[in-house]
Amino acid sequence: MAEEKRLMKGNEAMGEAAVRAGCDAYFGYPITPQNELTAYMARHMLDKKRVFIQAESEVSAINMVYGAAATGARAMTSSSSPGISLKQEGISYACGADVPIVVINVARSGPGLGGISPAQGDYFQSTRGGGHGDYYHIVLAPKSVQEAADLTYEAFDLADQWRMPAMVLADGMIGQMMEGVVLPQPKDPATRIAKPWASGNRPAGRDCNHVDSTHLVPEEFEQANIARFKRYDEMKKLLPRWEEQHVEDADLILTAYGTSARVSLGAMQMARKLGLKVGLWRPITLWPFPEKRLGELAGKRFLTVEMSMGQYIEDVKLYTHGKSEVSFYGRCGGMIPTEEDLLAEIRRILKK
Amino acid sequence: MGLQQKSVILNPVGCSIWASIYFDFDSVQVPHGRTPAGATAVKRMLPDHLVICYQGDGDLAAIGTAEAVHAANRGEKFTTIFVNNAIYGMTGGQMAPTTLVGQKATTAPYGRDPVEAGMGYPIRVLEMLATLGGTKYLARGAVNNAANTRKTKQYIKKAFEAQMRGEGSTMVEILSQCPTNWAMDPVESVGWVESDMIPFYKLGVVKDELAGSNEESKEAAK
Numbered sequence: 204m205a206e207e208k209r210l211m212k213g214n215e216a217m218g219e220a221a222v223r224a225g226c227d228a229y230f231g232y233p234i235t236p237q238n239e240l241t242a243y244m245a246r247h248m249l250d251k252k253r254v255f256i257q258a259e260s261e262v263s264a265i266n267m268v269y270g271a272a273a274t275g276a277r278a279m280t281s282s283s284s285p286g287i288s289l290k291q292e293g294i295s296y297a298c299g300a301d302v303p304i305v306v307i308n309v310a311r312s313g314p315g316l317g318g319i320s321p322a323q324g325d326y327f328q329s330t331r332g333g334g335h336g337d338y339y340h341i342v343l344a345p346k347s348v349q350e351a352a353d354l355t356y357e358a359f360d361l362a363d364q365w366r367m368p369a370m371v372l373a374d375g376m377i378g379q380m381m382e383g384v385v386l387p388q389p390k391d392p393a394t395r396i397a398k399p400w401a402s403g404n405r406p407a408g409r410d411c412n413h414v415d416s417t418h419l420v421p422e423e424f425e426q427a428n429i430a431r432f433k434r435y436d437e438m439k440k441l442l443p444r445w446e447e448q449h450v451e452d453a454d455l456i457l458t459a460y461g462t463s464a465r466v467s468l469g470a471m472q473m474a475r476k477l478g479l480k481v482g483l484w485r486p487i488t489l490w491p492f493p494e495k496r497l498g499e500l501a502g503k504r505f506l507t508v509e510m511s512m513g514q515y516i517e518d519v520k521l522y523t524h525g526k527s528e529v530s531f532y533g534r535c536g537g538m539i540p541t542e543e544d545l546l547a548e549i550r551r552i553l554k555k
Numbered sequence: 556m557g558l559q560q561k562s563v564i565l566n567p568v569g570c571s572i573w574a575s576i577y578f579d580f581d582s583v584q585v586p587h588g589r590t591p592a593g594a595t596a597v598k599r600m601l602p603d604h605l606v607i608c609y610q611g612d613g614d615l616a617a618i619g620t621a622e623a624v625h626a627a628n629r630g631e632k633f634t635t636i637f638v639n640n641a642i643y644g645m646t647g648g649q650m651a652p653t654t655l656v657g658q659k660a661t662t663a664p665y666g667r668d669p670v671e672a673g674m675g676y677p678i679r680v681l682e683m684l685a686t687l688g689g690t691k692y693l694a695r696g697a698v699n700n701a702a703n704t705r706k707t708k709q710y711i712k713k714a715f716e717a718q719m720r721g722e723g724s725t726m727v728e729i730l731s732q733c734p735t736n737w738a739m740d741p742v743e744s745v746g747w748v749e750s751d752m753i754p755f756y757k758l759g760v761v762k763d764e765l766a767g768s769n770e771e772s773k774e775a776a777k
Contacts, residue, residue, distance in 0.1 A: 228600060254599045258592065259625035266589035266622075270565070270596030273583040278596070292586050300584070402581035403601045405560045413575045415566070415584040 208385050213348045213377040216384045217281070217307055218243035220352040223389045224359040226305070227276040228254035230267035234286045235319045236375035237309035241281065261286040265293030265306075272297070272304045273414040275401030277359050281307035283375070284325050285316060287333070294368050295334030299416025301400070301431070303362035307355065307371045309378035312537040320537025321375035321462055326514035329372050330490045337428055339435055341369040341442070342489040344460040348382035354487075356387045363396050365438060372489060374510070376462040376539065435491070443493035446485045449475070450500060453482030455553055458519055459508040460486050463540060467508045470545035481549055494522040501526040506552060508540060509533040556715060562605040565594045565633075567614040570644040574609050588619025591626035591635065598633040605715060606633035613643050616652035616678045623680070630689030630723040634714045637680060637726055640733040641752060648736035652678045655751055660736075681728055681761040691723035693762040697730035699748035703758065710760070717765050730756055 211219070218240050221229070229248050231241035241257070248255035254271065258264035264280045271278035282290060287308045297304050308329065312322035325333075332338045341361050345351035351373050358369035402412045418424035446464075448471065450456050457467040464485040474481040484500065486493050501523040507516040513531050520529050532548045534540045562580040566572055568587035575582040585593035594608035608626075615623050615637050623635070642660060643649040650660035650667060655677055657666040669676045681693040692714050696707025707729055714725035730752050734744040763776040 228596065230596070254596075256595065256599070256629075259621050262589065263592040263622050263625065266585055266592035267596040269585065270583060270593035271600050273593070274563070274597055274600040276600045293589070296586050402563050402583050403561070403597070403604055405581050407560065411575070411579060411581050413582045413584065415575065415582065417572060417584055 206385055208383050210381055211348060211384050212239055212379060212381050213351045213373060214239035214309065214379070215243045216348045216352040216386075217355040217371065217373070217378075218247065219386055220355040221279050221305065221359070222247050222251070223387055224356045225277050225390045225392055225395070226253070226279050226359065228268070228271040228278040230256050230258050230264040230271070230278070230280050232258050232261045232264050232282065232286060234261070234283045236311060236321075236378050237281050237283045237307070240307065240309065240378070261289035262292070265290035268304045268306075269293050269297050269302055272302045273300070273401065274403045275398040277305075277363070277395075279305040279307070281309065283309045283311045284313050284322070287325065287328070291328070291334035294340065295332070295336050295338065296416050297368050298332070298334075298338035298340055299336060300414050301366040302414060303366050304368045305355070305358045305362055305371070306368055307373065310372065310374040312535065318537045319375065321510060321539060322535060322537055323374060323461060323463060323510040324512075324514065324535065325372065326489070326509075326511065329370055330492070330518070338431070339490050340367045341365065341438075342372050343369065344372045344487060344489050345377055346461055346465045346485065348377065348380065349384045350487075351377050352384050352386060356390075361442070363398070365434065372461065374462050439491040439494070442488055442491050443495065444487040445493040445496055446483075446487060448483045449480070450482040450484055450503070452480050453503060454480040455504050455506055455549060456482040456484050456500065457506050457508055457545075457549070458484045460489060460515060463508045463510050466540050466542055466545060469542035470549060473542060473546050474549050477555075479549065479553055479555055492518055492522065497522040498524060503527055504552075505529045506549065507531050508545060510539060511535050556605065556719070558605045558719075561601075561603060562607065563597050563601065564607045564609055565590045565597065567610050567619075568645075569611040569614050571609050571611055571614070571638065572645070588614050588617070589622055590614060590619060591622040591631070594633045594635075595626050595629070595631045598631060602632070602721075605719060608633050608635040610635060610637050611644070612637070612639045612641065612651040612653040616680050624684070624687070627684045627724045627726070628687045628689045630691070632718055632721050632723060634711075634718045635726040636711065637728040638731050639680075639728055639756065640731040641677070642733050642736045644733050644736055650674065653680075653756075655755060658751075677755065679756065681726065684726065685762040687724075689724045690726070690762055691764045692717050692725040692760075694760045695728040695730070695756060695758050697748055697753060697758055699730070699732065699745040706758075713765075717767060720767060722765050722767065728756070730758075
């Protein structure tokens with residue numbers, strides 16, 4: 204089949220990518236700025252006789268996702284920051300019961316109801332296990348409509364492979380803007396990995412399957428958590444992904460994810476034109492974090508750029524092991540940094 | 556019904572967390588109150604399965620009211636087994652939404668007082684759900700004696716058969732003893748179901764709009 208390029212909103216592109224990844228069931232609840240995604244799924248899931256439900260709340264939606272995924276189906280929900288907070292209980296259960304699900308957060312400004320403009324204030328919640336208990340899950344951070352589609356498409360495979368939620372952490376900018384996107388080929392269901400742990404369709408001779416996060420015997424529960432963290436260690440070796448430009452000769456490395464990385468790229472190019480040795484380092488997997496690579500760059504000077512009051516900076520400091528001077532430039536409340544303002548900050552830091 | 560290999564039970568939070576130990580079929584355990592949301596999705600993915608949504612009074616009528624009402628209203632084709640013992644069992648005897656007026660609980664030490672203490676009134680779940688278009692069969696039984704237990708079994712069978720015909724939302728409420736948290740011995744507790752619970756939670760079919768039911772049964776429910 205010829206390459207198929209379309210002009211799409213990020214929200215729609217993520218929806219189409221999910222459909223093509225073989226999403227069997229989608230459950231959502233209206234919230235701005237991700238409404239186009241739910242509407243897209245309504246149209247295209249129902250059209251294909253797949254399951255679509257507009258739930259009565261985000262809480263209900265995430266538990267529908269959990270229930271569908273517990274039968275072995277590919278299931279997804281999407282929301283925006285306040286709605287993602289409501290889903291955290293369900294995400295914790297999915298982590299505790301090792302149920303693969305896909306969650307898209309088209310993040311907006313907070314705390315509280317906040318506003319509907321793009322923000323990156325959900326970094327801690329996303330990367331630290333936003334619900335109760337000891338857990339992490341996959342977090343993927345796209346910087347463009349293309350990457351939003353690609354990472355959503357891949358999220359289903361990653362979730363299945365590692366038996367845990369995979370979250371795409373976008374923001375209102377990625378969700379709302381239109382760009383050209385090359386859509387992936389529909390996935391052949393035959394390529395899916397088997398899920399012998401799922402409930403339902405029990406063959407004769409098989410013991411009952413219980414999709415369950417309950418552990419009331421501390422000795423057993425400790426062992427189960429230790430086993431899960433061994434899986435996390437394996438993921439830390441295999442999954443980290445990042446993008447970097449001009450880091451080797453850089454006097455200052457801009458570091459950011461998602462939309463703020465995009466702004467940083469523009470500022471870096473402007474700085475380079477002025478002869479300033481500025482680089483860019485962008486994590487694509489926020490969990491597992493590309494900590495090994497960042498550690499190799501320890502000693503370099505960093506400027507973290509965020510659409511928050513400073514959350515991602517904590518990981519930059521953590522993984523440069525105190526060997527780097529790490530500065531912060533952030534906007535919040537729905538404000539997006541501009542390339543010009545960022546360039547001014549770069550010049551201030553480099554005194555040039 | 557020959558459906559053991561094609562059955563999934565949704566275990567809620569509460570005493571019924573142990574359901575997976577007692578029933579020999581596949582299960583999915585969900586957060587407190589979210590049982591109908593989980594059951595909705597399981598049934599949508601496995602429409603040829605018998606899907607049982609097992610809920611206690613706290614799970615269904617307090618923390619999970621929204622999920623219960625909306626799943627019923629969508630006419631989700633699973634069967635809810637609603638165990639009403641008018642108390643929180645697992646956590647040790649707190650007031651439930653179905654606790655009777657005057658009944659004592661650790662969080663209603665002077666008895667449930669709907670007005671002065673603002674504790675509200677016991678909720679008749681089936682009567683509340685009967686107004687919804689999606690509900691097709693709602694019946695209330697009890698297990699305080701052999702006759703009521705047999706009758707309850709018939710309600711459950713009828714609901715399961717309706718589910719497998721794809722008729723819509725079905726629920727059987729079961730009045731159940733909790734001698735431990737009622738601070739009664741077992742004999743006293745079956746008596747209390749008869750003397751106090753049944754007068755308020757009337758036994759019988761509350762709604763029957765099943766295509767598979769005869770006119771007599773439908774009339775009786777009205």
